[in-house]
Amino acid sequence: MRYLLIVIFFLLVATFxxxxxxxxxxxxxxxxxxxxxxxxxxxxxxPLFIYHRWRNKDVKNYMLTKENIExxxxxxxxxxx
Numbered sequence: 900m901r902y903l904l905i906v907i908f909f910l911l912v913a914t915f916x917x918x919x920x921x922x923x924x925x926x927x928x929x930x931x932x933x934x935x936x937x938x939x940x941x942x943x944x945x946p947l948f949i950y951h952r953w954r955n956k957d958v959k960n961y962m963l964t965k966e967n968i969e970x971x972x973x974x975x976x977x978x979x980x
Contacts, residue, residue, distance in 0.1 A: 900951050907944050911936045 918932030960967070 900947075904944065904948055904951060907939075907947070911939050911944060914939075 914932050915936035918929040918936065920929075921932070922929040
């Protein structure tokens, strides 16, 4: 999954760069390349990246529940003593 994310990211950056490179010669092609790369970044790469990073995580550890707040208060009191 990591390598897939890297390949997709570099392809999107290359398409974006190509769009800026041909901007003076062919405006419609450059706008299409830039638009596709931005859309791919937000609708393809970002969800895959978020899934990859949160795949094995427990969301309850990152939520502010009473137990987690008490753990944070308990740890801070132990550090002061």
